[in-house]
Amino acid sequence: MPQYMTFQPKPYRPRMSAYWYLDQWHYLRYALRESSSFFVAYFCVITLIQIAALKAGPTHYAHFQALMRCPVVIVVNAFALIFILLHAVTWFLLVPRVALRQMLNKPTPDLIASAPNFMVWFGATVIVALFILGVF
Amino acid sequence: MADTIILEVERFHPERDTEPSYQSFEVPLRADWMVLDALNYIKDQLDGSLTFRWSCRMGICGSCGMMINGVPKLTCETLLTNFAPGPVRVGPLDHFPVVKDLVVEMDDFMAKLQKVRPWIVRKDDFEPQREFIQTPAQLEAFHQFSLCINCTLCYAACPVSGLDSNFIGPAAIALAHRYNLDSRDQGQEDRLDIISQHEGIWDCTVVGECSVVCPKGVDPSLAIQQYKLTATKEWFKSFLLPRGKN
Numbered sequence: 336m337p338q339y340m341t342f343q344p345k346p347y348r349p350r351m352s353a354y355w356y357l358d359q360w361h362y363l364r365y366a367l368r369e370s371s372s373f374f375v376a377y378f379c380v381i382t383l384i385q386i387a388a389l390k391a392g393p394t395h396y397a398h399f400q401a402l403m404r405c406p407v408v409i410v411v412n413a414f415a416l417i418f419i420l421l422h423a424v425t426w427f428l429l430v431p432r433v434a435l436r437q438m439l440n441k442p443t444p445d446l447i448a449s450a451p452n453f454m455v456w457f458g459a460t461v462i463v464a465l466f467i468l469g470v471f
Numbered sequence: 472m473a474d475t476i477i478l479e480v481e482r483f484h485p486e487r488d489t490e491p492s493y494q495s496f497e498v499p500l501r502a503d504w505m506v507l508d509a510l511n512y513i514k515d516q517l518d519g520s521l522t523f524r525w526s527c528r529m530g531i532c533g534s535c536g537m538m539i540n541g542v543p544k545l546t547c548e549t550l551l552t553n554f555a556p557g558p559v560r561v562g563p564l565d566h567f568p569v570v571k572d573l574v575v576e577m578d579d580f581m582a583k584l585q586k587v588r589p590w591i592v593r594k595d596d597f598e599p600q601r602e603f604i605q606t607p608a609q610l611e612a613f614h615q616f617s618l619c620i621n622c623t624l625c626y627a628a629c630p631v632s633g634l635d636s637n638f639i640g641p642a643a644i645a646l647a648h649r650y651n652l653d654s655r656d657q658g659q660e661d662r663l664d665i666i667s668q669h670e671g672i673w674d675c676t677v678v679g680e681c682s683v684v685c686p687k688g689v690d691p692s693l694a695i696q697q698y699k700l701t702a703t704k705e706w707f708k709s710f711l712l713p714r715g716k717n
Contacts (some may be wrong), residue, residue: 345485346568346576351633359541362630365678429677429696 371422374415381412427452476500476551477558478509480521483569491569493560494518500555507535507546510561510573523573530686533622537573538562543627545686566626566633580623583639586665587647592658609654616649616694618687625681625691637670641681641691644672648694651701667702675699 352358356366388399402408428449465471475497483491496517498509507525514521523546525535530548537546540560551559567575625641626632632640647666651659666672675695682692 346570347483347485347488347491348568349565351566351630355630355633361680361683362678365630365676365680369676 367418368421368425371418371425374418375422377415378419423456427456473500473556476509476555478506478513479558479560480510480513480573481560481562481569482521482572483563485571491562495558498551500551500557502552504551505547506537506539506544506549506551506554506559506561509551509559510546521573522571531620533620533686536564536622536624536627538565538627543624543684545622545624548686564623564627566629567623577623579636580621580626580640580643583643584621584646587639587643587662588658588665589643589646589650591650591653591656592661593655594657603655605654612654613649613652616645616652616689619646619649619685619689619691620687622686624684624686628678628680628684630678630680631674631676635670635674638674639666639671641675641695644675644698645689645691645694648698651698663702663705666698667705672698672702 356362385399388395403412428445430452476499478496478498479493480496481491482488482494496513498512498517501508505528507528510521510523511525514523523535523537525547526532527534528547530545533545535546536543538544538561539546539549540554543564546561561573563569563573563575567577567580570576619642621642623642625645629638629641631638644666647662650656651662672695675692677692677696679692682690685691
């Protein structure tokens, strides 16, 4: 029987706080980015309601427009738009970097990889804006 | 600039404490000192019981990774003056069990690393008679991921690692990816079976901090996202051509 005690470590196992995303700015930025998906879904629902109103006739569409002009809805939509922009920008920064690297099998500078997406996005925005302004 | 700086060091004695606490030490603030030098000063001059790992002192061995003011860093390449006038809070790497003071248990990481087979796997009886020649392009494909020193800072930075202990984690996946991209390797299929599990690549939610904190410029987040593309392509191939491999 050995006279010594064998080493039996009792390591301390830390538990993560439920508010871990508030510890550092980059974690909070990540949490905001992930929660932006909620606002993407919100705009999808708004678009579906708009299409349904359009299909239902002029009276329904006028109701829909009146609802959209309500100050509370404008504030909510403005807030949602900020999150949508965050969602889009982070997506455009991430996806091409991964996809291009996969296709070309060599690193591509982030700016070059993302630039085409932003250019297409900007072009599409201009076309939609011109439609809304009645240029076409 | 003050002559001294306060280091708040996390202390934990496994046979005495139920949870860690902080102890403050006043150390000289020298322009050429790294945080590791300050810890060695404490151990040599103030409290010999302070326990921490270190070896090469030049950012190669990866053993001196710790949380410095909440951010995982190699203490041997983090200047103490960056934190003047202080205090500087030094703790063990997050998301690992603490053995004593600043030393963490690496067993779980080592098991995960072994699981992904981070070595060259050959399926044939290939016995090289000379060097296996690779083109610069073939080397470039995996070189970045081969720089990983297993310091596990990426695990400490990854909240998914902290929330899900089954997650294989950034470094292990990056190293698996490194061998998949190697033209000499034939083990991609074996690794994919392990890494395309939920606790592999699909657990990653692209926080991206693993790539930010890496002291060697490896991009584990990129490796994981590339692996997701590969796994998706393989799934589609097996779905569309279920007998394709036979």
